[in-house]
Amino acid sequence: MTRGLRWRVFVLQVGLVGILGFVAGFAFWASNFATGQVTTQLTEQKITFPAANSPAITALPAADAAAMGAYAGQTMTTGPQAETYADHFIAVHLQEIGGGLTYAQFPPTGLTPQQTAQKAALFQGETLRGLLLNAYGWWQIGQYAQYAAIGLSIAAFAVLLAFAFELAVWRRSTAGTPAADRATVAARMTRVA
Numbered sequence: 001m002t003r004g005l006r007w008r009v010f011v012l013q014v015g016l017v018g019i020l021g022f023v024a025g026f027a028f029w030a031s032n033f034a035t036g037q038v039t040t041q042l043t044e045q046k047i048t049f050p051a052a053n054s055p056a057i058t059a060l061p062a063a064d065a066a067a068m069g070a071y072a073g074q075t076m077t078t079g080p081q082a083e084t085y086a087d088h089f090i091a092v093h094l095q096e097i098g099g100g101l102t103y104a105q106f107p108p109t110g111l112t113p114q115q116t117a118q119k120a121a122l123f124q125g126e127t128l129r130g131l132l133l134n135a136y137g138w139w140q141i142g143q144y145a146q147y148a149a150i151g152l153s154i155a156a157f158a159v160l161l162a163f164a165f166e167l168a169v170w171r172r173s174t175a176g177t178p179a180a181d182r183a184t185v186a187a188r189m190t191r192v193a
Contacts, residue, residue, distance in 0.1 A: 006170060013163040020156035027149030034142030038135045039077050047076040047085065056089075064088040079139020086132035094125045102126065 001009075050056035052072035057065050067088040071081050098106075103122040111119065 006166070009166060010163065013159055013166065016159045017156050017163065020152050020159060024149045024152035024156055027145045027152060031142045031146035031149060034138050034145065035079075038079055038082075038139045038142070042076045042078070042082060042135060045076065049074050049076065049081070049085065060088070060092055064092050079136040079143075082132040082139070083136040086129045086136070090125055090129040090132070094122060094129065097125065098122050 049068060049071040050073075052069050057068050057072065060068060067084050071084060074081065076082060076085060094102075097118055101122075103119060103126050106115065106119045106122070
């Protein structure tokens with residue numbers, strides 16, 4: 001390998017380590033930001049999962065009760081908790097309230113007072129469910145950013161190791177050569193390049 005080509009490889013490797021390191025740092029920041037925002041917002045809502053033996057959980061279908069039981073008594077602070085609450089608690093109650101209908105499926109006019117109350121309850125429940133699922137989505141984006149940051153960090157470290165290896169090989173190839181021979185080798189490399 002010629003001297004010029006070797007220096008180009010060195011510069012490329014150093015630049016790649018810098019770029020990968022910067023992007024990995026940004027991805028770690030993005031991950032912390034997304035999950036931190038979700039945790040802050042959910043904590044402020046003060047939503048607590050019902051106790052495991054409460055009628056709120058025991059009245060649910062078995063699969064939903066099992067999912068809710070995993071977080072029984074806990075305060076909601078994470079995306080997976082928000083998804084569980086939205087899909088295994090609120091969604092079940094929304095099915096009961098509307099008899100399988102959603103807010104949008106109720107007619108806009110001509111409702112009885114009971115249907116009006118059902119429609120209002122569906123609107124509130126679907127809104128809360130949507131907000132919780134949105135929190136879950138952003139939590140997942142934060143998790144994916146963390147995985148990307150870890151991968152980028154590993155890649156940056158691998159390029160750094162390759163740079164160290166190239167540097168060691170270059171040093172070894174020039175270390176045993178006397179100064180006069182090194183000048184001759186350098187002159188030949190320059191002619192070849």
